[in-house]
Amino acid sequence: MxxxxxxxxxxxxxxxxxxxxxxxxxxxxxxxxxxxxxxxxxxxxxxxxxxxxxxxxxxxxxxxxxxxxxxxxxxxxxxxxxxxxxxxxxxxxxxxxxxxxxxxxxxxxxxxxxxxxxxxxxxxxxxxxxxxxxxxxxxxxxxxxxxxxxxxxxxxxxxxxxxxxxxxxxxxxxxxxxxxxxxxxxxxxxxxxxxxxxxxxxxxxxxxxxxxxxxxxxxxxxIAVSPTYAEEIQTPAEGMGLDGLLRARSDRLVGILNGIDLQEWNPASDPSVVFPYTVGDVVARRANKRAFQAEFDLPQDPDALLIGMASRLTTQKGADIVAEIAPRLFERPIQMAIIGTGDPAIMRSFTELRARYPRNLICHLRYSETLGHRLHSAVDATLVPSRFEPCGLTQFQALRYGSVPIAARVGGLSDTIVDANTAAIYEGVANGILFSPATPETLLAAIRRAKKLFQQKSVWARLQRNGALHDVSWEGKAELYARLFLEMTGKGPGKSELDGEIAPRRGDTAQRNSTAQRGMAAARMPAARAPRSSQRPTFRTGTHA
Structure with missing residues (x-):
């Protein structure tokens, strides 16, 4: 290493x-x-x-x-x-x-x-x-x-x-x-x-x-925005027709995780948060949940698992999967909050679901930065069921605010979330729930697993605390960017000093201590890969980020 x-x-x-x-x-x-x-x-x-x-x-x-x-x-x-x-x-x-x-x-x-x-x-x-x-x-x-x-x-x-x-x-x-x-x-x-x-x-x-x-x-x-994404885009499955070029230039490709601004995302000083709180303040966090439920006419049930999704409502983000499983979710004491805009068909699905399940679902189908902050301060868990996710910021925001992410095991989600399996819970390092692949059945199973953990109050509190203490800042990642820029201009270390393990994944039972190892990896070609198809790729010419 x-x-x-x-x-x-x-x-x-x-x-x-x-x-x-x-x-x-x-x-x-x-x-x-x-x-x-x-x-x-x-x-x-x-x-x-x-x-x-x-x-x-x-x-x-x-x-x-x-x-x-x-x-x-x-x-x-x-x-x-x-x-x-x-x-x-x-x-x-x-x-x-x-x-x-x-x-x-x-x-x-x-x-x-x-x-x-x-x-x-x-x-x-x-x-x-x-x-x-x-x-x-x-x-x-x-x-x-x-x-x-x-x-x-x-x-x-x-x-x-x-x-x-x-x-x-x-x-x-x-x-x-x-x-x-x-x-x-x-x-x-x-x-x-x-x-x-x-x-x-x-x-x-x-x-x-x-x-x-x-x-x-x-x-x-x-630069890819996570080590795992740097690997994924070199494969035909995730390379969007550009995997061959990326493999050919793999010596020029690195993966560096994103971060978030801790001044912008701080539950202790965020003006969007009704009851500001710090790590471990379960009383204020429960008060935020009650206030959020009351604001949107949901039953103020502290034992109902309140899950949220603040995202573009697209198939990439898995919003269609969430809409598909919602009726089965609501058979249990589960509440859901959806915030965002996107595919008109998906938005219509949530509007129809809201009419059918007014005591379980709230929908704010437009962009709101303020409401996004408030959601993370109130919900018990945050859904990130992306089919692919270059890095993702939602899971950082959720972790920072003590909301447990339920996320697909793809891209940057894999690099930042430690799954709450038995070993990780025992070791005290778990901070979320991962599932794969992103399908209705696997998401439903992950939410049901979350519900069981939520009923174990001490376990859930540890997941929240681990998330809130997780380093989601820019500091270590920005230093990696800085060293890369200096290397490019001849003012810093040579490329060999920036090389690390290919996409250093964070195991389910332990976290690495090195910010550098956690945040950046030189991208190398995957060990096994299929030859590039001779067929023309499906072009994505849309202009959304």
């Missing part, structure tokens, strides 16, 4: 982060949370971050004293102004293009619920301007390294490769490989890419253009 004990990072480094969303300005999921919380964590390790965002209304309105950096009269047919400044403690650049970003609706979706038809151009413009910033468009600042996020920023490595001389190195972060930004070959010119880019070694992907494939092909380093 390689010694991955980390030395303090003291070298200062300038980082340009490029993303389509960032909390608190724009957020559809975990991408926004990570982009918003990582810069603060990196700062203590000498990494100063500036983030490039689309000039959404919410971003432009948040600037305190913006500085006009440049005007570009024609970026893919659109005038663009570049602004720089501070906003809510974050150092930002805004790509101000009213034609593309000054709109009602979400970052990717129009008010009618459909993707914006010009999403390709919108995020090509973001990537193009970001590449100019990376190479000196702002005369007052230039980054040492660039970090691009998901498909929306996937052309940043391409523009730096094809349009710039001596560009800074780029690390591309895969938050969700399912969304790849696939567009027709005819859009090459509209995206501002040269003809020489349309090759297998460039942006071409089965005769089309893929922003994600371009990033994976051309970035200097690739």
């Amino acid at each position: 390689t010694d991955m004990t980390l030395k303090p990072v003291t070298v200062e480094l300038q980082l340009l982060s490029v993303a389509s969303e960032m909390y608190p300005f724009a957020k559809t999921g975990g991408l926004g949370d990570v982009v918003g919380s990582l810069p603060r964590a990196l700062k203590q390790f000498g990494i100063a971050t500036r983030t490039v965002l689309p000039g959404y209304r919410s971003v432009m309105a948040a600037f305190e004293h913006p500085r006009h950096v440049a005007h570009f009269p024609d970026v893919m047919g659109h005038p663009v102004d570049l602004w720089e400044g501070m906003a809510r403690g974050h150092h930002l650049y805004a790509v101000d293009c009213r034609d593309l970003f000054d709109r009602s609706g979400g970052p990717y979706v129009a008010p009618d619920g459909h993707d914006w038809t010009d999403n390709g151009v919108r995020f090509a413009v973001l990537s193009r301007v970001a590449s100019w910033i990376a190479c000196g468009a702002d005369p007052e600042w230039r980054p040492d390294v660039v970090q691009s996020h998901d498909w929306q920023a996937g052309l940043v490595p391409a523009f730096l490769r094809y349009e710039q001389e001596a560009p800074p190195p780029v690390a591309h972060v895969i938050h969700n490989l399912a969304f790849q930004g696939v567009f027709p070959r005819e859009m090459l010119g509209a995206f501002g890419l040269p003809e020489r880019a349309f090759t297998m070694e460039g942006v071409e992907y089965y005769g089309q253009i893929s922003f994600m494939k371009a990033a994976l092909q051309l970035a200097d380093r690739i």
